[in-house]
Amino acid sequence: xxxxxxxxxxxxxxxxxxxxxxxxxxxxxxxxxxxxxxxxxxxxxxxxxxxxxxxxxxxxxxxxx
Numbered sequence: 001x002x003x004x005x006x007x008x009x010x011x012x013x014x015x016x017x018x019x020x021x022x023x024x025x026x027x028x029x030x031x032x033x034x035x036x037x038x039x040x041x042x043x044x045x046x047x048x049x050x051x052x053x054x055x056x057x058x059x060x061x062x063x064x065x
Contacts, residue, residue, distance in 0.1 A: 003063055004054045006034040013048025017041075 008015060008026065015026040017034065018041045026032040034040060044050075 001039045002034060002036055004056065005036045007053050007055070008032045008034075009051040011049040011051060014045045015048055015050060016043050 008031070010026040010028050010030045010032070012028055015030075015032060017024045017026070017032055019034070019038050024032055
């Protein structure tokens with residue numbers, strides 16, 4: 001379960017995110033956003049490259065609580 005929000009930009013390859021019955025496949029040029037509190041399973045094809053960001057800026061404090 002994510003204690004923060006995430007955004008992932010797919011540069012190369014393919015990223016799959018599953019949250020319950022929802023399945024999202026990101027391909028190059030796609031942005032996948034994940035809301036705080038979401039339980040996910042993620043996997044990617046070999047060689048996949050992503051740009052990843054977590055927000056808010058104090059995400060580390062949220063994890064340490």
